Amino acid sequence: MPLYESAAIILRSMRLGDSDKLVTFFTYKYGKMKAVAKGAVKTKSRYGGRLEPFNLVNMIAFGKEKAELLSLNTCDIQQMIPALCANLDTMARAWACAEFVDHLQRDRDENKEGFRLLVSTWRELAREKSNARQDLLLRIFQLKYLETAGLKPELEKCSGCGQKGGGQLSGFSARRGGAVCRGCFQADPTAIRVSPGAMMFMKKGLEMPMEKVGRLAAGQSVVEEIEKAVATFIQAHVRREMRTDRFLRLSALPVGDPGK
Amino acid sequence: MKGPKSLDDLTQTLQELPGVGRKTAERLAFHILKSPVKDAKRLSDAITAVKEKVALCSVCFSITESDPCALCSDPERDKSVICVVEEPHDVFSLEKVGEFRGVYHVLMGALSPLEGIGPEELKIAELAARVKHGGVREVIVATNPNMEGEATAMYISRTLAPLQVLVTRIARGLPMGGDLEYADEMTLSKALSGRLKI
Ligand SMILES: [Zn+2]
Ligand SMILES: [Zn+2]
Numbered sequence: 011m012p013l014y015e016s017a018a019i020i021l022r023s024m025r026l027g028d029s030d031k032l033v034t035f036f037t038y039k040y041g042k043m044k045a046v047a048k049g050a051v052k053t054k055s056r057y058g059g060r061l062e063p064f065n066l067v068n069m070i071a072f073g074k075e076k077a078e079l080l081s082l083n084t085c086d087i088q089q090m091i092p093a094l095c096a097n098l099d100t101m102a103r104a105w106a107c108a109e110f111v112d113h114l115q116r117d118r119d120e121n122k123e124g125f126r127l128l129v130s131t132w133r134e135l136a137r138e139k140s141n142a143r144q145d146l147l148l149r150i151f152q153l154k155y156l157e158t159a160g161l162k163p164e165l166e167k168c169s170g171c172g173q174k175g176g177g178q179l180s181g182f183s184a185r186r187g188g189a190v191c192r193g194c195f196q197a198d199p200t201a202i203r204v205s206p207g208a209m210m211f212m213k214k215g216l217e218m219p220m221e222k223v224g225r226l227a228a229g230q231s232v233v234e235e236i237e238k239a240v241a242t243f244i245q246a247h248v249r250r251e252m253r254t255d256r257f258l259r260l261s262a263l264p265v266g267d268p269g270k
Numbered sequence: 271m272k273g274p275k276s277l278d279d280l281t282q283t284l285q286e287l288p289g290v291g292r293k294t295a296e297r298l299a300f301h302i303l304k305s306p307v308k309d310a311k312r313l314s315d316a317i318t319a320v321k322e323k324v325a326l327c328s329v330c331f332s333i334t335e336s337d338p339c340a341l342c343s344d345p346e347r348d349k350s351v352i353c354v355v356e357e358p359h360d361v362f363s364l365e366k367v368g369e370f371r372g373v374y375h376v377l378m379g380a381l382s383p384l385e386g387i388g389p390e391e392l393k394i395a396e397l398a399a400r401v402k403h404g405g406v407r408e409v410i411v412a413t414n415p416n417m418e419g420e421a422t423a424m425y426i427s428r429t430l431a432p433l434q435v436l437v438t439r440i441a442r443g444l445p446m447g448g449d450l451e452y453a454d455e456m457t458l459s460k461a462l463s464g465r466l467k468i
Contacts, residue, residue, distance in 0.1 A: 022384055023416070028289055053445050059456030063417050087455045095417065098424040105383045112384075254383040 045080040093136035124158040150215035163188035170194030184246035208235035331376040
């Protein structure tokens with residue numbers, strides 16, 4: 011039976027039956043893989059906290075050639091990013107990245123660039139304190155990840171008619187696949203308006219390494235525009251509900267009067 | 271082989287229980303078939319009774335036959351300390367220890383962004399209401415030591431912050447009887463940060 015050994019990121023860890031865990035790994039060598047960790051829920055399990063999301067691990071699993079579920083054999087921590095779990099807001103954004111990768115990556119479809127991108131994004135998230143900047147990191151991560159998956163939105167020219175010119179692009183059409191000129195924007199009821207500022211930040215973000223994205227001084231409204239544009243794009247191309255989105259908003263809400 | 275329908279039905283039903291496979295279900299079904307009528311009747315009565323009599327306590331949401339539950343209505347229990355757990359069976363685990371003299375609050379799960387379980391699906395508003403009602407000094411969050419449990423603990427602490435109650439988290443760290451050598455990095459780091467003065 012083939013053995014799979016690789017550096018991996020833990021995207022998700024779920025209880026399976028009485029005492030096992032179903033772990034979704036994003037492996038460096040083979041892409042996304044799911045494996046069952048026997049007895050992992052028990053307090054005395056040898057896995058301990060090794061199977062928690064956001065950990066960078068070395069895993070060994072085995073299973074048949076095309077098996078959907080592998081058996082986990084070993085999982086050792088290579089690196090943890092504890093700051094990701096230091097507060098609810100950062101955690102929610104780290105989770106959103108994990109969900110995004112989980113939804114976009116098919117099983118056993120390697121994406122080494124995506125792997126590195128996820129790790130560097132989490133490192134930046136862990137460093138960043140402000141929610142607005144964390145949101146920018148998350149959205150630029152999503153754009154960049156789409157690119158690694160061959161789904162890069164067109165931002166250089168109008169994705170409707172091909173017309174070039176940055177200033178002329180005033181909308182975003184998920185259906186067309188990216189930015190649209192004024193004429194194409196008006197002709198497409200599904201397109202949304204995007205300011206030149208937001209358009210520029212998206213372009214810049216796609217070009218620069220994640221380590222520098224955090225330094226972009228994008229205002230709250232620009233981040234919200236990018237969020238909307240990316241969200242329409244995800245809806246059109248990924249077609250899966252991003253459940254973590256609700257948590258981003260939840261953690262931004264003041265609790266108010268919970269007694270009512 | 272196809273058996274009598276009632277036997278098949280019983281096997282099928284037993285097989286739906288957690289941890290029971292086809293073989294075990296068949297063995298159990300045959301055992302019940304061979305046992306005296308009064309034993310079989312006792313089993314079926316016990317199943318009916320548990321469904322008819324056991325409900326959730328309207329105060330703490332743990333399972334009970336009387337409302338409020340025995341713990342909530344026990345004058346000896348300290349109502350000023352609430353221990354928050356994820357599931358009703360966690361109450362039993364903690365009660366076995368016999369050390370805790372306060373009362374409980376069962377959340378009926380934990381926050382789970384990936385499964386779409388938010389605070390509305392849990393008994394968090396009910397917990398806030400209990401605290402707001404007054405007389406609560408400390409809320410001990412004993413959710414599971416995993417990412418969902420941690421997120422839930424942080425959310426509870428955030429929710430209760432305006433109510434000025436002491437919110438504590440049970441210590442996460444090394445299991446007794448274990449060996450440091452075999453502990454994973456995450457557990458060790460939690461054990462270190464949660465260290466106590468001796
Ligand atoms: Zn155009
Ligand atoms: Zn009760």
